[in-house]
Amino acid sequence: MKSSKKDFIAEAEELVEEAERLLIEIQETRTAGVNPDTINALFRAIHTVKGISGLFGFKDIADFSHAFESLLDDIRLGRAEVSEEVVRFLFSNNDVLKKVMEDIENGRDHDVSGHLQNIEAFRNAAKESGGSHKVEDILGQIDAAILKVLSEYEEHRLKTNIKEGKGIFLARAVFSLADFDKSLSELVSAIKSHGEQISTLPTSTDLPPDSIGFNILFGSGKSHEELKQALDLPVDELIKRKGEAAAVPSPSKMQESSIKSASTYVRVDIEKLDRILNTISELNLLRFATNRIAAEMMETFGHTPLVVDVFKISQSFERRISELKEQVLEIRMIPVGQIFSRLAQVIRRYSRETGKQIELTLYGEDTEIDKFLAEEIVDPLMHIVRNAIDHGIEAGEERKKAGKRETGAIILKAFQRGNHVVIEARDDGAGIDVERVKKKASEKGILIPEAELNNREILDFIFMPGFSTKAAVSEISGRGVGMDVVKEKLSSLGGFVDVETEKGKGTAFILTVPITLAILKALIVRIGAEKFAIPLTSLSESLLIDHKDVQTIEGKEVYNLRGEMLPIVSIASMFGLEGDVSERSYAVVVGYGERRLGLFVDELIGQHEVVIKSLGDYFKGLRGFAGAAEIGRHEVILVIDVESVIEESLSRQRAMRHV
Amino acid sequence: MPNILVVEDSPTMRQLISFAMKRIPNARVIEATDGVDALKKLSSEKVDLILADINMPVMDGLKLVSLVKNNQSYKDIPVIIITTEGAREDKERALAIGANAYLAKPIQTQELIKLVTSFISA
Numbered sequence: 126m127k128s129s130k131k132d133f134i135a136e137a138e139e140l141v142e143e144a145e146r147l148l149i150e151i152q153e154t155r156t157a158g159v160n161p162d163t164i165n166a167l168f169r170a171i172h173t174v175k176g177i178s179g180l181f182g183f184k185d186i187a188d189f190s191h192a193f194e195s196l197l198d199d200i201r202l203g204r205a206e207v208s209e210e211v212v213r214f215l216f217s218n219n220d221v222l223k224k225v226m227e228d229i230e231n232g233r234d235h236d237v238s239g240h241l242q243n244i245e246a247f248r249n250a251a252k253e254s255g256g257s258h259k260v261e262d263i264l265g266q267i268d269a270a271i272l273k274v275l276s277e278y279e280e281h282r283l284k285t286n287i288k289e290g291k292g293i294f295l296a297r298a299v300f301s302l303a304d305f306d307k308s309l310s311e312l313v314s315a316i317k318s319h320g321e322q323i324s325t326l327p328t329s330t331d332l333p334p335d336s337i338g339f340n341i342l343f344g345s346g347k348s349h350e351e352l353k354q355a356l357d358l359p360v361d362e363l364i365k366r367k368g369e370a371a372a373v374p375s376p377s378k379m380q381e382s383s384i385k386s387a388s389t390y391v392r393v394d395i396e397k398l399d400r401i402l403n404t405i406s407e408l409n410l411l412r413f414a415t416n417r418i419a420a421e422m423m424e425t426f427g428h429t430p431l432v433v434d435v436f437k438i439s440q441s442f443e444r445r446i447s448e449l450k451e452q453v454l455e456i457r458m459i460p461v462g463q464i465f466s467r468l469a470q471v472i473r474r475y476s477r478e479t480g481k482q483i484e485l486t487l488y489g490e491d492t493e494i495d496k497f498l499a500e501e502i503v504d505p506l507m508h509i510v511r512n513a514i515d516h517g518i519e520a521g522e523e524r525k526k527a528g529k530r531e532t533g534a535i536i537l538k539a540f541q542r543g544n545h546v547v548i549e550a551r552d553d554g555a556g557i558d559v560e561r562v563k564k565k566a567s568e569k570g571i572l573i574p575e576a577e578l579n580n581r582e583i584l585d586f587i588f589m590p591g592f593s594t595k596a597a598v599s600e601i602s603g604r605g606v607g608m609d610v611v612k613e614k615l616s617s618l619g620g621f622v623d624v625e626t627e628k629g630k631g632t633a634f635i636l637t638v639p640i641t642l643a644i645l646k647a648l649i650v651r652i653g654a655e656k657f658a659i660p661l662t663s664l665s666e667s668l669l670i671d672h673k674d675v676q677t678i679e680g681k682e683v684y685n686l687r688g689e690m691l692p693i694v695s696i697a698s699m700f701g702l703e704g705d706v707s708e709r710s711y712a713v714v715v716g717y718g719e720r721r722l723g724l725f726v727d728e729l730i731g732q733h734e735v736v737i738k739s740l741g742d743y744f745k746g747l748r749g750f751a752g753a754a755e756i757g758r759h760e761v762i763l764v765i766d767v768e769s770v771i772e773e774s775l776s777r778q779r780a781m782r783h784v
Numbered sequence: 785m786p787n788i789l790v791v792e793d794s795p796t797m798r799q800l801i802s803f804a805m806k807r808i809p810n811a812r813v814i815e816a817t818d819g820v821d822a823l824k825k826l827s828s829e830k831v832d833l834i835l836a837d838i839n840m841p842v843m844d845g846l847k848l849v850s851l852v853k854n855n856q857s858y859k860d861i862p863v864i865i866i867t868t869e870g871a872r873e874d875k876e877r878a879l880a881i882g883a884n885a886y887l888a889k890p891i892q893t894q895e896l897i898k899l900v901t902s903f904i905s906a
Contacts, residue, residue: 274850274881276838277873302827306820313842325843327823327851337823542876687885687902 205251286344290367320345461539462490489539495641517554551633651728663767791836819843853882
């Protein structure tokens with residue numbers, strides 16, 4: 126062997142070994158999220174193999190490592206996902222590299238053309254499946270305040286425009302109230318000549334009283350500049366046209382620069398982010414103080430320029446703080462896809478263990494959720510999918526008899542609804558047998574046989590501690606957590622779980638959790654001598670009610686709220702506090718539909734942004750509180766856990782009804 | 785005398801609703817054909833309650849709710865949204881941005897009158 130060849134083999138072998146070590150690390154950390162640095166290191170190793178093989182004149186290896194490198198580049202730039210399959214394929218290619226090197230060392234012939242084609246085909250497939258940006262992902266670029274007022278159809282049109290590669294723009298116009306209808310229709314027809322008008326959003330904030338603003342959301346294939354000129358109006362570009370999209374650096378350039386720059390990602394401990402959020406909430410307190418000082422100065426000195434200055438500073442202080450807060454919250458967000466891929470693994474494993482074939486479909490993987498919440502709901506979800514495989518989806522034979530496809534289906538779906546993320550786990554199995562649940566509940570003595578319950582109420586029993594309808598505890602789902610734990614977990618996160626089932630058709634568990642727990646707006650209320658915070662997300666309105674208008678029906682106190690009966694609960698009596706004695710009380714309305722409830726409090730103090738802190742292990746068993754929050758200098762108050770209060774009240778009502 | 789603003793693009797539906805509203809003692813009905821027309825009426829007339837369809841040309845009911853509920857001078861006006869049966873998502877969106885109540889089509893006149901009365905007499 127020539128010495129140059131020997132040198133090459135020595136270095137290349139080292140690199141391939143290094144690559145193998147990195148691949149093992151990737152495999153091990155894949156479910157928890159691979160460190161981008163690891164992928165980049167692997168990319169660099171193969172890149173070096175390519176470089177030196179070219180240098181030593183081993184064209185085959187150079188060609189092969191070039192293809193291999195391109196594949197790694199796709200992964201590194203997020204164009205392909207790091208799935209189990211991809212990792213396996215990377216291993217096999219590294220083995221090819223090893224094999225070719227052995228062949229060279231031993232002077233044997235080798236042919237890499239087949240492997241080159243494999244990589245090419247694999248890259249194309251991977252890009253199609255997961256690499257491309259999805260519409261939902263792109264939608265995230267649009268202000269949530271706009272998205273939430275769009276009708277379903279408008280949202281569909283918006284998505285279609287994005288899919289077609291159109292740019293999405295917002296034209297902002299202000300018209301006088303006297304003739305705005307005419308001006309608006311002129312503007313709309315002008316916009317229609319450039320593209321599709323998707324929605325007209327009126328606004329009256331920050332405008333003179335005799336005028337009205339319209340923001341027109343539209344899609345167009347024209348450039349931002351062109352539109353601004355044509356419409357002669359401020360036009361915001363919300364989403365760029367396809368082709369204009371944030372330029373992906375060309376591969377050749379990346380290869381050069383990437384050798385030096387590892388990656389732009391940093392991994393941050395979530396606790397550090399929590400600390401920043403704490404500091405932000407303290408800054409908020411300072412902001413309140415500035416505001417108060419400004420107000421006092423104004424009373425004493427009037428509107429002097431100095432006082433006005435202080436006011437202005439206080440206001441921009443407020444804006445910056447909320448920007449900062451949003452940015453930090455954004456860092457905490459991860460796509461739901463990360464927990465879906467872990468669930469996918471579990472589903473594959475159980476599908477093998479049970480011998481049931483399962484087809485898994487994922488929707489909305491790009492929906493973002495707070496990292497902490499994502500970790501908290503992964504176990505409940507795991508339990509639900511295990512249940513679905515074990516109890517829900519029937520064995521192949523049984524399914525055939527029922528006229529279903531032999532392969533069972535599980536659909537995991539995530540989407541955002543207001544300030545909440547909804548995650549649905551749906552199966553097309555046998556559904557929950559309501560009669561059996563009822564029978565079981567009576568056997569356990571938790572249901573009075575003559576009680577008249579609707580299906581929904583009966584289904585609620587599956588969330589009771591120690592309730593399981595399958596007689597034998599199975600290998601799969603009989604592992605500790607039950608549905609009661611799922612429910613409790615969701616409630617502790619300020620969310621809730623719902624179940625929909627149809628006999629023979631399947632079951633869906635619908636988990637709703639807030640997008641983030643970290644900072645939330647809360648209504649501060651007083652009950653007797655104590656203050657409490659009620660998260661605004663769970664609150665729909667507040668009322669002032671005369672006690673004489675509260676009636677007692679079937680043992681529960683209700684108030685006629687616009688023709689509907691609103692159950693009333695006094696927080697003071699629930700927590701054993703001494704409330705004010707008066708003829709009228711404020712009622713804070715929480716929950717929706719059947720879970721709606723009015724909570725009596727003595728005084729509404731105001732809104733406040735709070736950082737919820739855990740009560741710690743010592744108070745772990747305490748129900749009714751989500752945590753504590755600081756609202757002023759050294760003033761710490763308890764945050765009411767609305768879901769558990771609703772639960773408590775519902776179960777009391779049931780108990781009353783069954784007596 | 786409560787002024788009720790009925791916002792509905794279909795002339796038949798609009799007439800039907802207006803007719804029902806006239807059965808409420810002293811009620812005066814103001815009609816609008818879409819969201820923009822409704823804004824026009826809002827700026828020139830005193831309105832005590834808005835009854836609006838969701839699906840309308842030019843500007844739909846969701847946008848109307850969002851404007852009314854974010855405007856200092858209008859935000860206390862109760863808004864009842866009328867939805868097509870089954871359009872659950874739109875209904876939820878309307879409530880989320882501040883609509884006070886909803887009613888699904890086909891509308892039962894009695895139910896509509898009861899709902900409207902509960903708001904204007906409160």
